[in-house]
Amino acid sequence: MDPARTAKQRIFLGREGDEALRSKRVCVVGLGATGSVIAPWLVRAGVGHVTLIDRDLVELSNLQRQLLYDEDCLGAPKAEAAAARLARANPEVELRAVVADLTSGNARELLSDFDLICDGTDNFEVRFLINDMAILTGTPWIYAGAIGGEGLVWPIHPPRTPCLRCLMEEPPASGDVDTCDTAGVLGPTVGAIGSWAAMEALKILTGKEPHREIARFDFWENERQFLQPPATRCRFCTERITEFLDARWTLKASPLCGLEGVQIRVNPPGALDLALLQGRLQARTGSPWQLAPMLLRGEDGPNRITLFSDGRALVHGPMTPERARGWYAEVVGC
Ligand SMILES: [Zn+2]
Structure with missing residues (x-):
């Protein structure tokens, strides 16, 4: 990769940190609003390989906050439209677009061999699959969620850290959580949360310890909290039980x-x-x-x-x- 491309980043990270990114493989699951922010930061930073997984097509209601797409993309699979756009931002990164629904039937295949998995979904079913793969393979992952004017980022790396199931054993019932469809979401919320998650990703990929607390921001109400992750470990990450991967x-x-x-x-x-x-x-x-x-x-x-x-x-x-x-x-x- 041409060193001029990341010259300003290299001044900050040092040559070793900058070059470490070239050999890293990252998977971004979900190329909606937060994924649309996380993926470009990683590609522009020169991460060696980025896999982009998304099952959906670009719709008009996405354009308010999903920065990777424009009107020309309407109706196209998001993973492919994202890959085409990102290839123009940095053609030296190896990109792989996967138009697929992540399920227990394909998660092992699709989420193996990465240095990091970034959550760009708004979907607990998928997050529990990613968490299971993290438990199974030891791959770190970053939880990122945004709704309304608030959001949450949490780097997770079992067994070194608690896992998602240490915090919540099961996915919340679908009626119990607000979604973008019930509560709405502002574009800058996902911009800030996606960027925070990408910052944690750069730490992990360059060998720096990420933030170990659960960062919660309410940008609209001017609030922030750094929550301690659960002090006790669940049996799923301590005994490496992967119930969601095993579901059929x-x-x-x-x-x-x-x-x-x-x-x-x-x-x-x-x-x-x-x-x-x-x-x-x-x-x-x-x-x-x-x-x-x-x-x-x-x-x-x-x-x-x-x-x-x-x-x-x-x-x-x-x-x-x-x-x-x-x-x-x-x-x-x-
Ligand atoms: Zn756990």
Whole structure:
């Protein structure tokens, strides 16, 4: 990598710290609002390899705070749009875009061989999978969450530090937590939280001890707290029990938060033959279905449907989760 690229960073970190980043491999899970801030800081800093995992497509309501995307990206998979944008910021970093839903069926494969995993999701199911991988492999990870005007950052590295399950044994019930869909979120909140998380990432990657407390900021109410992590360790990280990685399920259909629609997920993720399904769906619906790399899109009655090559589907329209499940089983087979 051309040393001129990171000259100002090198003055601060020193040559050794700057060059240490070149050999590091980082995974950013979730390229929404916080991931959109974390990933560019790492790529621009010259981290050797960055894997970008996201299952979603860019929507208009993302542009208010998801800095990696613009109007040209609408409808594109976030992981791919992010990789294309970041490759222009620093073409010397090896980037890998993964358009996939992280599940117990693929987490071992997708989250192995990294020096650090950064949480850019807003999803406890995924955070508990990352925490299990950290317990299993000893990989450090950084929790980052933002909602409204507040956010939280916590670097986690079991067994050296407590794990997420030491703080909360189970993911909160979905009705118990505010989400961006119920509480909303301001763009600068995720900007500040994502940057804080990226700062902790640079410490970890250059061998400096990260902040061991749970940092909570309410930027809107001008409050900050540094909370001590739990003093006692849970049995999951002390005995290396990885319940979430070991969970098995096959087909889930759940309503999409805040939007009229259903998401269908498959575990373990499969590999759909989208070209074959294109023919089948065109015959079934009598309308054209568009095939793009990794996805197939079309309409069945009043429902707009996107099928992904990893087996997922998004249904926008009046279809209920139960009917969507039936539709999927009938059309795709399962
Ligand atoms: Zn623990």
